[in-house]
Structures are given as structure tokens and as C-alpha cells.
Amino acid sequence: MATLLKLFPTCTWTGRLAHLSRKGWAQSRSGRLLPCFPASQRCASTTSYLTVEMDDNTGVAVVTMKSPPVNSLSLDFLTEFSISIEKLEMDRKCRGVILTSGLPKVFSAGLDIMEMYGKGPEHCAEFWRAVQEMWLKLYGSNMITIAAVNGSSPAGGCLMAMACDYRIMADNPKYSIGLNETLLGIVAPFWFKDTMMNTIGFRATELALQLGLLHNAPNALRVGLVDELVPEKEVLSAASTAISKWLAIPDHARQITKSMMRKPTIDRLLSHRDQDINNFVSFITKDSIQKSLQVYMERLKQRKT
Numbered sequence: 001m002a003t004l005l006k007l008f009p010t011c012t013w014t015g016r017l018a019h020l021s022r023k024g025w026a027q028s029r030s031g032r033l034l035p036c037f038p039a040s041q042r043c044a045s046t047t048s049y050l051t052v053e054m055d056d057n058t059g060v061a062v063v064t065m066k067s068p069p070v071n072s073l074s075l076d077f078l079t080e081f082s083i084s085i086e087k088l089e090m091d092r093k094c095r096g097v098i099l100t101s102g103l104p105k106v107f108s109a110g111l112d113i114m115e116m117y118g119k120g121p122e123h124c125a126e127f128w129r130a131v132q133e134m135w136l137k138l139y140g141s142n143m144i145t146i147a148a149v150n151g152s153s154p155a156g157g158c159l160m161a162m163a164c165d166y167r168i169m170a171d172n173p174k175y176s177i178g179l180n181e182t183l184l185g186i187v188a189p190f191w192f193k194d195t196m197m198n199t200i201g202f203r204a205t206e207l208a209l210q211l212g213l214l215h216n217a218p219n220a221l222r223v224g225l226v227d228e229l230v231p232e233k234e235v236l237s238a239a240s241t242a243i244s245k246w247l248a249i250p251d252h253a254r255q256i257t258k259s260m261m262r263k264p265t266i267d268r269l270l271s272h273r274d275q276d277i278n279n280f281v282s283f284i285t286k287d288s289i290q291k292s293l294q295v296y297m298e299r300l301k302q303r304k305t
């Protein structure tokens with residue numbers, strides 16, 4: 001019991017912990033010992049920015065992002081996110097993840113601009129490694145990943161959604177999704193571009209990236225950036241329905257196929273990872289780029305007044 005609490009310090013189990021015995025342990029794919037519960041039990045764990053609710057009956061975990069006001073991807077958020085995905089990956093009961101937002105109107109506002117503004121090279125490098133790690137974990141996941149996009153999802157938020165296997169978006173024309181980096185005076189890195197090209201094709205990506213297009217929900221469906229639009233209240237239930245179709249496919253066949261499709265893109269970043277960090281740091285710390293970020297943040301804040 002003590003070991004269990006060490007492994008999952010913030011975990012609230014709805015099952016009866018006292019009944020765990022040595023035979024209640026199972027070995028994960030990586031050989032780690034993990035607790036194994038009877039089929040009817042659910043587990044919810046909450047960290048600073050995420051809630052992870054695992055349903056042992058279905059093997060599906062719902063990961064809900066909750067970092068007010070807009071789920072921007074700070075260094076701390078990204079670190080927590082990658083650890084949570086890694087934990088689920090190692091839990092052999094977990095076959096699928098639904099990623100959603102617990103905030104109104106926003107799935108994720110993308111990278112936290114304040115992590116890139118006025119920061120020194122060391123911080124920028126650490127931040128960028130965390131961004132890479134989030135993408136590597138999600139894009140390379142063996143699990144089925146469904147994005148339940150229940151709000152706007154610009155830039156890094158769009159990357160997160162594109163890294164999933166399937167995207168369901170709330171049918172609200174006020175919500176938008178896309179890689180809008182050029183509007184901030186910055187450039188989407190090659191692996192953001194590759195992820196989008198793998199999702200919507202070369203020409204649509206070329207247009208979207210140069211113009212920094214943020215597609216509203218109907219346009220996002222039209223270009224294939226999302227796979228389904230559903231009424232806002234039904235985003236999560238539609239994601240559950242969609243994932244059951246994916247769960248019916250034998251895991252090994254689906255996983256090998258997924259890897260075949262995604263490995264070349266992942267390997268490209270892995271083999272240039274340090275160079276990509278250096279590029280980011282020298283680009284983002286330029287005075288002209290810092291000025292662009294400042295102007296963009298000021299405009300964001302002015303929209304309110």
C-alpha cells in the first residue's frame with residue numbers, strides 16, 4: 001500500500017484499496033510493476049493542470065486540461081502533461097486517451113507566450129525541449145488518442161490536437177483552430193509543419209502556414225483539420241463513441257500501422273533535436289522577434305478594453 005501511494009501520490013481510487021494483494025500487480029510493457037484492479041474500478045488523479053480519469057472497464061482515460069485562463073502550455077504544464085501521458089503509456093490497462101479541456105471556450109491557447117518573452121537562452125532551451133517532449137509523447141503514443149476539441153485551439157493547441165489520431169470539434173463558428181505562428185511574427189518549426197502536412201496535405205498546409213490561418217469549425221472540417229463536428233455539449237460523448245470503433249481494432253495491428261505512418265516524421269525530429277533547440281533559441285531571442293511577441297501580447301490584452 002505504501003508503494004502504491006508513492007507511485008500515485010495524488011490518486012483517488014474509488015475501489016477498495018485494502019483488498020489489493022501481491023497478485024493485484026501487473027507488469028507494464030516496460031517491465032515496471034503497476035497496480036491491477038478488478039474490471040469495475042475507476043481511478044481519477046488530479047495534478048496542478050490536469051485531471052486523468054481512467055475507466056478500467058473500457059481501458060480509456062480522459063485527460064482534462066485545466067490551466068486557467070486559457071490552457072496555455074507553460075513549462076510546468078508541458079512537464080506535467082508529458083509525465084501523465086508516459087504514466088498512461090506504461091499502464092497496460094490503458095488502451096486509449098481522450099484529450100479535452102475543462103475550461104469554457106478554449107481547448108488550448110498554444111504555447112505560453114510568456115515562456116518565450118524576455119527569457120534567457122537557458123530557459124528558452126529548457127522550454128523548447130519540453131515542447132518537443134510533449135509532441136514526441138503524443139504523436140508517438142501507442143495508445144489511441146482522440147482530441148475532443150471543445151474550444152479554440154491556436155498554434156501549439158492545434159499541434160496537440162493534430163498529434164492525436166482523431167479530432168472531434170464543437171460545432172461553434174466562434175471557435176478556431178490552426179497554426180497561426182506567422183501572425184505573431186514567428187515561424188512554425190519543421191515538425192509542426194510536418195504534422196500539419198500529414199494531416200491535411202501539402203497545399204492546404206502551405207496556405208495555412210504562410211497566412212497563419214485560423215479556421216473556424218466548419219472550415220476546419222472542410223480542410224480535414226478535424227474529422228467531425230458535433231454540438232458543443234456532445235463533444236465528449238462523441239469522442240467516447242468514436243474511440244469504441246478504434247478499440248475494436250487489435251492493438252498490435254493498429255500500433256504497427258500507426259508507427260509505420262508516423263515514425264519517419266518522429267525520427268526526423270529525434271535526429272535533429274538539439275539543432276532544433278538551438279534554432280529555436282537563436283530565433284526567439286532575437287530583438288526583432290521579441291518585439292513582435294511584445295506587440296502581439298499587447299494586442300491580445302487591448303482586445304479586452
Ligand SMILES: CCCCC/C=C\C/C=C\CCC/C=C/C(=O)SCCNC(=O)CCNC(=O)[C@H](O)C(C)(C)COP(=O)(O)OP(=O)(O)OC[C@H]1O[C@@H](n2cnc3c(N)ncnc32)[C@H](O)[C@@H]1OP(=O)(O)O
Pocket residue numbers: 069070072105106108109110111112113114152154155156157180181184186187188189279280283284297300301304
Ligand atoms: C530558419 C528559421 C526557422 C526558425 C524556426 C525555429 C523555431 C521556431 C520559433 C518559434 C516557434 C514558436 C511556435 C509557437 C507556437 C505557439 O503556440 S505561440 C502561441 C500562439 N497562441 C495564440 O496566438 C493564441 C492567443 N490567444 C488567443 O487568441 C485568445 O486568448 C484565445 C485562446 C482565443 C482565448 O480568448 P479569450 O477567451 O477571449 O481569452 P483572452 O484573449 O482574454 O485571454 C485571457 C488571458 O490569457 C492570455 N493569453 C492568451 N493566450 C495566451 C498565450 N498563448 N500565452 C500566454 N498568455 C495568453 C491573455 O493575454 C489574457 O491575459 P490577461 O487576462 O489580459 O492578463
